[in-house]
Amino acid sequence: MRTTAAVHVAVGSVLLTTWAAAPASAGTHAAPSAAELRGTAVAAARAADRGIDFGACPAEQQLPGTVRCGTVRVPLDYARPNGKQIRLTVSRSRATGKDPDNSKRKVRRQGSLVHNPGGPGASGMYFPMMGALPEWKRIAAAYDLVGYAPRGVGRSAPLSCTDPGTFFKGPSKAPVHPSEAYKRKRVARAKAYARGCAERAGDALRHYNSLNNARDLDVVRAALGENRLTFLGSSYGTYFGALYATLFPSHVRRMVFDAAVDPDPKQIWYRNNLDQSAAFEHRWTDFLAWVARHDDTYGLGGTAREVRAGYAEARARLAKNPAGGKVGPEQLQAAMLQAGYYDDVWPHHARALSAYLKGDAAPLVELAQEYPEAAAEAENARAVYLAVECNDAPWPTDWAVWDRDNTRLARRAPFETWANVWTNLPCAYWKAPRQQPLDVRAGRGELPPTLILAAERDAAAPYHGALELHRRLAGSTLVTERDAGSHGIAGGPNACVNRHLEAYLLEGRVPGRHASCAAHAQPKPQPQPRPAAA
Template sequence: MRGIRPTRRLTALGSAGALVTATLIAGAVAAPSATAETRHNGQDREAIGAAIAAARAAHAGIDWQDCPADWGFEKPIQCGWVTVPVDYAHPFGKQIKLAVDRIGNTGTKEERQGALVYNPGGPGGSGLRFPRRVTTKSALWTNVSKAYDFVGFDPRGVGHSAPISCEDPQEFVKAPKADPVPDTNADKQAQRKLARQYAEGCLERSGRTVLQQMTTANTARDLDVIRAALGEKKLNYLGVSYGTYLGAVYGTLFPGHVRRMIVDSVVNPAQSNIWYEANLGQDVAFEGRWKDWEDWVAKNDATYHLGTTRDAVQAKWLQLRATAKKSPIGGVVGPAELISFFQSAPYYDSSWAPTASVFSKYVAGDTQALVDAAAPDMSNTAGNITAENGNAVYTAVECTDAKWPTSWSKWNRDNTRLNKDYPFMTWANAWMNLPCATWPVQQQTPVNVKTGKGLPTVMIVQSTRDAATPFEGAVELHKRFKGSRLIIENGAGSHGVTGLVNPCINSRVDTYLLTGRTDSADVTCTPHATPTP
């Protein structure tokens, strides 16, 4: 799950797929067993539709080819397409194509255990770079890649998968934007107007039919169709950040289709948390991790010269914000751009030193370093399209997934209260999510995540000081997925734990994926190494 994002028209929908044989239809319809709850929510039609689409995909398979040159994926990575219905209640209606890619296992035929499918989060993130963990010879994944094909995909609406849009990409990235922290009621009203216009833009540029179906539940159904197209009877899955919620929903809708599942940096899946409360929780957690970074910067004052205490570093941050508000640095870096850049520090430990270095250079008189780091690149057409598309998908999924408050007084009250003690992200996060208050399509009821028949042991990995997905989310999913195992990185806070070097965690990930075995109880690991200047 992402916080504030740094700074094409929808492709034509494919025609409905040909009718499958009577045998395939019969097998597909017999597959789901809708519970009383799903029938009550009207989801039994989607369950049947998902089974039909999966059967159709299993029959068609994937026509793997060399990836298009402009996708940027080298051989032996291959790319292909999986066709899914826009609306699973109408599986023979409009279809879209999802982009997938893969690299085969590096071990022997006997060592192969199937495909490992990855989602990096968002909503709005592309997983297509996942096979490059093999081509770039990432040491963390050497053992697992011997046993598994690494498979990535663009979820519906993302990248190459019928991308949606809410705003002209150049308008989306242009800077400077208004200061997210309001001084007056007029500032708040201006932001409300922008949020309403953004929601209207999503409808205008993406269309009601598609926008209504941009949900996590549908992406989970897409994931099952991908599983079937890969020829896999059961899914092996690695999900990070929002990808953990996608995994939790998949595990609830298709418990008998899971073989191995790792969820890393976990969204709290409680229905009451999706998504308004989740974003308020982020504001609190980001403040805590921001202070962790300031403490580290102060500890390394000999390198950065930003102050020997947290309060001293914070004072320089507030001074920087005030300067940028009075006159945007380089004409393009205002307070909004500063938050977009500096939020990477509480997100990822790997950003601690680079962020501190840019800050230090600015204080020493090098303003260009800050402009280069924080200002959007208006000439980067492809990157700007990607940024706008990612934000559009984030908004569409979170706004459609759940019912959001429509009362401005509630938004104003909650965020004014939080901002007093947690000012780093609160208002910026509020404005980013405010389009959900005037969302133009029907908002859904989130899936009630729980253990279903056939769900195997799920591995949950979480750091205790994660800002984007607070620790409580892992605890909640652990309760809901009976028999799951929780691996805790105590005292750490980088978002995305399985991609870091920590033998206590890395060895358990390998063991689980290669053998299915876990510890007999939950495990607490010491943190990975603290960054060095």
């Protein structure tokens, strides 16, 4: 869920084919109002006048001294720009101006590169630190690296739906094929969570949505003193980045969409979540097959089927006797889901599963346990995730629709399907009014060239989403990492991808409408540590 060498964060969860439409009254508006457009212009003008007073970052952020922090004021409701204001926290490291290959040669500064890592609910405050990595040094020489916490996240008008002290409920079972009694319990929990969001946030809840995230981005641009925006959005960040390009095409300088989610209004968000669950099954099988190829290291079987059986055995054991009293099947599944996002975690996760099945639970407990000190951040991230996705679009409000669609899907994609349902189910009982998603579009000549990066087997943002975004944004270029599945590939281990990224950000060059890169090498197995000598 967090950033690795590549800049990426998981989108929540995502989709199938049939669902009952929400009632027409669920959508409050299909397009931004004139008042909201005027309000955004007013807020951006004020931000341009104020700028950002950058200073030392809060100690709890644990950012190095080279990173400076400040705040940007935005309206809670853009239709009322003179009404309640909230503050977004922003971080920045200045362009180094130094060519990493020749320290004596200076590099021309090209302005600010603003990043959003996704979620919804993820903070970009740590993005400026990426400039220290070799893959980012050329970009960091030319750009100020700017991150920020979107509305609701962290210190940016934080949103909460429940007491963080009760957020982690482990160890818990979360069966792959739940009983009717278990489903009733989870429906009740979803209703309570939706009710908690409404009670804690009040009328403000409706203003946490993707269109406001796009408007906030334009205010941040203005506060940074940029006439046009250079932006890198990962995962969910590609969606409100695409909204930004639709709303403010003349404000775009360069935009990178990394791990693009499908922006088709019919997909936002229920169907996207069904598609995601289906894609995770394929990606989970990729991991199992990799473990099987390294049976000499992990001893979990020589076929994906045998490794899958070992995972099922681990779930059964944990249901009866949680590891360390902390890790049950739900915690195991949440931990192993990361193998569906990033293949650089495969060795560590395979080792933990292998050790547990051979009698050593310690690596699995370390990997999968819920840490109380992280509960507040986790609860905040989930609250923002749900507020944005539930507000963005109509959702089925009849549990029978969810039950039907996901029961069908779980027959062929059991790994993530029901876990995904339980994450998103509060949207069925949401108290705030719903929007109708904006139709993302850019005709020929309306935008400068934009760059879309996608891994062909990405499960969190299935590849068809990148194809759809490419189709909708005229003049865009799609770079595909073939036969690869890590979620977010910008600035990661693939040198071919990074060459395209640098050529675009540093020189404005794109390789035509389509380009492809071979997958980077898969990770090497990580052997079990040998017992210490007596």
